[in-house]
Amino acid sequence: MKVILLEDVKSLGFKGDVVEVSEGYARNFLFPQHMGLEASAGALKEMEQKEKSVISKGKKTEKEEKKLASRLDGFELVLTVKATDGKLYGSVGSKDIQKALKDAGFKIEEDWINFKSTKEVGTTEAVVNFPTGFDATVTVVVEEKSK
Numbered sequence: 001m002k003v004i005l006l007e008d009v010k011s012l013g014f015k016g017d018v019v020e021v022s023e024g025y026a027r028n029f030l031f032p033q034h035m036g037l038e039a040s041a042g043a044l045k046e047m048e049q050k051e052k053s054v055i056s057k058g059k060k061t062e063k064e065e066k067k068l069a070s071r072l073d074g075f076e077l078v079l080t081v082k083a084t085d086g087k088l089y090g091s092v093g094s095k096d097i098q099k100a101l102k103d104a105g106f107k108i109e110e111d112w113i114n115f116k117s118t119k120e121v122g123t124t125e126a127v128v129n130f131p132t133g134f135d136a137t138v139t140v141v142v143e144e145k146s147k
Contacts (some may be wrong), residue, residue, distance in 0.1 A: 001026050002039035004047055009035055016047065062132045069134035072106055076139045077126075083144040086121045092142050093117035097126050101138070118142060 001023045005013050009030070013019045018039050021030065030036030037043055077100055082089045094113040101108045108128060115126035121142050128136045 003030055003036040004039045004043055005030075005036050007035045016051070018044070065130040065132045066134055068106065068108075069128070069130055069136040072101075072108075072128060072136040072138060074137065074139070075104075075106075076141060077101065077104070078141045078143060080143045080145045083121055086144070088119045088121070088142070091117045091119045092140070094126070097138070097140060115140070 001021060003019055003021050003026050005015055005017045005019060008014045012021070021036075026036060026038070031038075077097065079092055079096060079100055081092060094110050094115045094117070097113055097115055098108055098110040112128050112130060113126055114129055115124075118124055121144050123139060123141050126138045126140050128138060130136075
């Protein structure tokens, strides 16, 4: 019996593979565990459409992230924080940078930002690593808030 795997099955195959198994194994193990689906013509066609959809979404996401990375590369971000004599009361970290970028119109996740937190006024750089492999360098200027 031909079965489409809905999950990775050890020693059998990976998600999306069409494999030949015994009817008993399919009906007694794969189907009840929702690990497989009978490979009918309709199911195979549906699987192909889902794969095409995933590929097109991936390409769209990659294109959007490439455009965002090019806009973000070289961007200067100015953060004004409370400080005394060049020393901050707290620290500036990736969460602060993510919030400031969001306010500037960039939709960036915090875990994409590679930045060592700082407790001093000055200029540093943060690197944004997008999941699709693109990188953008952002100049972070930390200024003392005037009283």
